[in-house]
Amino acid sequence: MVHITSWFERHVKVVYSPFREMLLSLHVLSNPAHHVKRLPWAENLLSMMNENEKELLHEINKKSDDWFRFIDWCSDFSVEVYVEEGIERLRATDEKAFQRFFPDLEKETICNFLYEYHQCYFARELFRIEPWLQQSVHDLKEMIKQNPLLLSKTLHPRFLIEGEHITFLKARTWQYRFVDLSAITFYPSTFIAPHLLMDNFISTHIKVYYEVGIASSYPDEVPKDLLQILQAISDETRLKMLRDLSFQSFCTQQLTERYNLTKSTVSNHLKILEATELVQKERKGYYVFYQTNREKLEQIRVDLDQFMDFPAIHKIEEEKTCG
Structure with a gap:
């Protein structure tokens, strides 16, 4: 012991x-x-x-x-x-x-x-x-x-x-x-x-x-990178893409057939996911294949935990105490 x-x-x-x-x-x-x-x-x-x-x-x-x-x-x-x-x-x-x-x-x-x-x-x-x-x-x-x-x-x-x-x-x-x-x-x-x-x-x-907290004010905001990621995965199609691309890489043509969407629509979804680094791409010959960035995906839970750990009410209570 x-x-x-x-x-x-x-x-x-x-x-x-x-x-x-x-x-x-x-x-x-x-x-x-x-x-x-x-x-x-x-x-x-x-x-x-x-x-x-x-x-x-x-x-x-x-x-x-x-x-x-x-x-x-x-x-x-x-x-x-x-x-x-x-x-x-x-x-x-x-x-x-x-x-x-x-x-x-x-x-x-x-x-x-x-x-x-x-x-x-x-x-x-x-x-x-x-x-x-x-x-x-x-x-x-x-x-x-x-x-x-x-x-x-x-x-x-x-x-x-x-x-x-x-x-x-x-x-x-x-x-x-x-x-x-x-x-x-x-x-x-x-x-x-x-x-x-x-x-x-x-x-x-x-x-x-x-x-260590310091005596300075800070904005009560959701981190912009977290907000961008949550907005990216809030769409049903993009969420399905992330799931499917976690197990196998697909090119735009394959995703078009898989989800019965136009090429431009698929490209737009991929562009949004790429901007948040949730998907990665690799050229293989003529085609560009996409795959989910598992590390970035798992980081979402961590980032959410971090945001929820420090609610704005703590800051308000501290200000009342100091005042």
């Missing part, structure tokens, strides 16, 4: 990481519509970036799994005090080791981009949010001392501590026994919402990124 309090005292750390916070800010900038709480900040910053910077931002995002591959890369290095330390560690990484993580990226280009982004844009925001991040580290450490079970559902509605297990309710459920883990590290972030981000790149050392 694991004694939760003593286990947490021996195996759990709470760490403020400015470099990781910068990486998560870049994730938000790459898809601001999905991160409603940070949408005003992201839109303002993007308006200040030039076209070359934005183009490189999205190129790196595309080739690094939405910047999360950089989070994996961070798994095996210790705490840094300054953002520049993380950048220099990346610059000092052996070229072969770098290519294992980022086969389609150039190290010098990445490091130069990160340095310029920090100096020109991120440093000011980090100065503003750092007190909240540092305070959160202190508060979470105190909570762990008092009763680690309070972390369950407090850090995130789908983060659970039950019995001798820690559970993450994501697209698939991840469950770990405390006896199988050597450590858990918690990282506060003002950019992570609405995600429940768990880094298990090192399987015995789990890293959890949790949201």
